[in-house]
Amino acid sequence: MNSLTLSLLQALPRRCRFITVGIAAVLVLPALFGREPVEGQKAMVVSGQHLASEAGASIMRAGGNAIDGAVATGLALAVTLPKAGNLGGGGFMIIHRANGRSVALDFREVAPLAAHRDMYLDESGAPVTMRSRQGYLANGVPGTVAGLEHAWKHYGSGKVSWPDVVEPARRLAAEGFVMSPTFAQHLVAHRERFESNPESHRIFSRDGNHYAAGELFRQPDLAATLARIQQHGAKDFYHGETADLIVKDQRNGGGLITHEDLAQYRPIEREAIRGKYRGYEFITMPPPSSGGIALMQILGMLEPYDLAKLQLHSAQYSHLVVEAMRRAFHDRALYLGDPDFYDVPQAELTHPSYISRMMRDFDPLRASSSDELESSLSAATESTETTHFAAADSEGNVASSTYTLNGNYGNSVTVAGAGFLMNNEMDDFTAKVGVKNQYGLLQSEANAVLPGKRPLSSMTPTIVLKDGRPFLTVGAPGGPTIITTVLQIMLNVIDHELPLTLAVDTPRFHHQWQPDRIQHEPLFSSPDTIETLRNMGHEFALRRLYSHESNRVARYFGDAESIMFEAEIGLLLGVSDSRNPDAAPSGF
Secondary structure (H helix, E strand, O other): OOHHHHHHHHHOOHHHOOOOHHHHHHHHHHHHOOOOOEEEOOEEEEOOOHHHHHHHHHHHHOOOOHHHHHHHHHHHHHHHOOOOOOOEOEEEEEEEOOOOOEEEEEEOOEOOOOOOOOOOEOOOOOEOHHHHOOOHHHOOEOOHHHHHHHHHHHHOOOOOOHHHHHHHHHHHHHHOEEOOHHHHHHHHHOHHHHHOOHHHHHHHOHHHOOOOOOOEEOOHHHHHHHHHHHHHOHHHHHHOHHHHHHHHHHHHHOOOOOHHHHHHOOOEEEOOEEEEEOOEEEEEOOOOEOHHHHHHHHHHHHOOOOHHHOOOOOHHHHHHHHHHHHHHHHHHHHHOOOOOOOOOOHHHHOOHHHHHHHOOOOOOOOOOOHHHOOOOOOOOOOOOOEEEEEEEEOOOOEEEEEEEOOOOOOOOOEOOOOOOEEOOHHHHOEOOOOOOOOOOOOOOHHHEOOOOOOOOEOOOOEEEEEOOEEEEEEOOOOOOHHHHHHHHHHHHHHOOOOOHHHHHHOOOEEOOOOOOOEEEOOOOOOHHHHHHHHHOOOOEEEOEEEEOOOEEEEOOOOOOEEEEEEOOOOEEEEEEOOOOOOOOOEEO
16 A cells, blocks of 8 residues: 555544555545535435436426435436336335335336246257347336336325426437437447347437437437326326337237236335344335345344454455355245245245354355255245436435346337337246356246246345434345345445445445355455455456457446435435446435
């Protein structure tokens, strides 16, 4: 460590002196020189795209509450962040009202009525990998429009109308917005996916004449769809002209979604998972998300250990956290699925006595073998291109939502005449028991394809309370790394007392049982620490994403969007992830 970094560290409060030598300058210096949260007194919105955050904030300025703001943000993301923001996908929302009531809103996609268990297997019984990822057989019945309307109708302020909430998104689609360098590069990088569908090729590749940064990007077909939803509500999407366009496009492309599928879709209110960690209460998603159970298990396994005394990302700290991750993801693979089709043993999996037994074979000096893990229970997946958004107001209303198309730009199919992409969520089902999905996740019969069933997810929108009042919202995209991203931000804030900017920016690591290795971001820890962990039996893999333009490039985990509540001084602090240059909070 050089003398400048050392002197800066010594000048910091004790709670900020957390970093191993190898990454000190990377993490501390940006925080000291310009990396500050956005402050608001009345409202705060965070999302993966700054124009969508401002759309939500504008609705709150007009009198809406946090739920109104979150709904407007979700609709706007369908315009400004088409790789993950959506009308043709689905997701989850945790809502906490100022009166103390909390609810978990499930608007996850469902398998079409014509879907069946073996639809992604060939004649020999082998999985046909791309059938569940690209094209018309990959999409489930979308839930986003129904879910967002349900949230506004039942939990909004009543002070802003549905047309008002939709208007920012419609205007962005009709009038256009300036394309950022990141967005333009992303479209070029995925041009081959768009070429597989004429509508996607026309809209997102301009028939091969690629958009450049600084150009105005207009989406008139999407604007017309939003105008219909604005006038008729979700009824248009599931029963009206938009439904007709979806079904026509499915028929033409060989898809399975019918008018009956759309008419039968309903969002579901579920009882949120509520847990405690070091005196804080957290509220998060139950199945069909695996995130809440896994988060509760990992935090429960870690609570007996004094993490504050362990140097962040030291060998001892990383080993302990990885072993808790490993065990939770083992249970995820065995026991979790759609609770409307499978009796998920949620009470047993989250019982303190069971969680305490999960670490009974933990060795502080040696890595466990994922192949040798056992469980005392009887045994009865997903994309990185999700997006998270959240909103909070000074009254204490909070909405934390993660939704998705699953893979980048979903199944690459844009509904002809409607302007929005469909999901490839069917890949989150178990195509064949014992075969990994596109994210290396092994899953059980509990997550097999059935008509009307919702696939297992890792989305983990979470709200943390302190003394019964909102303290922190956190969520992220990233497939299975969503769970471990949310976990590490909570640990960074609660155990290590880091400022929220540092808690979000700190390099992340991940273990998901199988494959048996620690995936990590660049600069995760010092070479000496990694070597110590290797000697303990851990394997490592630097997270990578294949790019046709640059071969293999290092990949970062997620795009965490967080809000912290400074109740004593009446401030809401919004922090978007520095990993996403297009993300920014909006507050007032």
